[in-house]
Amino acid sequence: MLSCRKTTQLISESFERKLSLLEKLAVRMHLLVCRLCPRFRSQILFIENAMRQMRSSEKETEILEGSDRPALSPEAVERIRSSIRERLQH
């Protein structure tokens, strides 16, 4: 039987690579008898899902365009503006 550590490690890896049949079976077996690892799994899935939503709402610019979002500091704007001017003169 896999340990919880090994099980969660394989669950994490399954996002990057296809698990072997044996690994999949071992994970499934462990999830059947463990109370905590299924929780870990669904919470990790939630985080994946949240990141996906973050990416897609970026495309709709909700996150990037809100008025209370951080903006360039006035100093940075000044610095960048003068570096642009300088570059354009060359």
Place this chain on the structure above:
Amino acid sequence: MPANRHAGAVEEGINPETWLEEHGDFLFRYAWSRLRDRYSAEDLVQDTLLAAIDMRRGFQGRSSLRTWLLGILRHKIIDYMRRKAREVPIEDESIFDQISERFFDARGEWLVKPLEWKDDPSRIIERKEFWDVLMRCLAELPENMANTFVLRELEELDSQEICKALRITSTNLGALLYRARLRLRRCLEMNWFV
């Protein structure tokens, strides 16, 4: 003259003087969400705009100007993370053992047990404060670990691309992402769900 005015309007698209005003904050927020550091993000906005000026003849107008600038910024972000990975060498594969110290006992059983999350996650995602917590949790990870996670989850690079960009092995990548997920899960639990 009307002809001139028309030419002026076309030129406007590649008038770099207006780029900062029109796209600066957008680029900044994007960079900030990837790097979690204001100063580095501001530097990358500057690098991006200067690089765009040098390359402006290559801009075909096939995509929007903003999309084009964003493409340049995304390359700059990966370059930045590559430099960081070289400055602070990413830990070797023994980090698997360090994980067990924190979250699991010697037999590999949970020490810091995952709790039940009370809120309904599907609703939470719509709330702005949740994103702030998520960003703060990301910022608490060691830098290379957070960068790896960002490349994977926000920049959507595949494993091979990340390994190449950061010059790490796929075992290392797996270990870093595993640790990032363990810690993020715990951080969200502490700061949001329980």
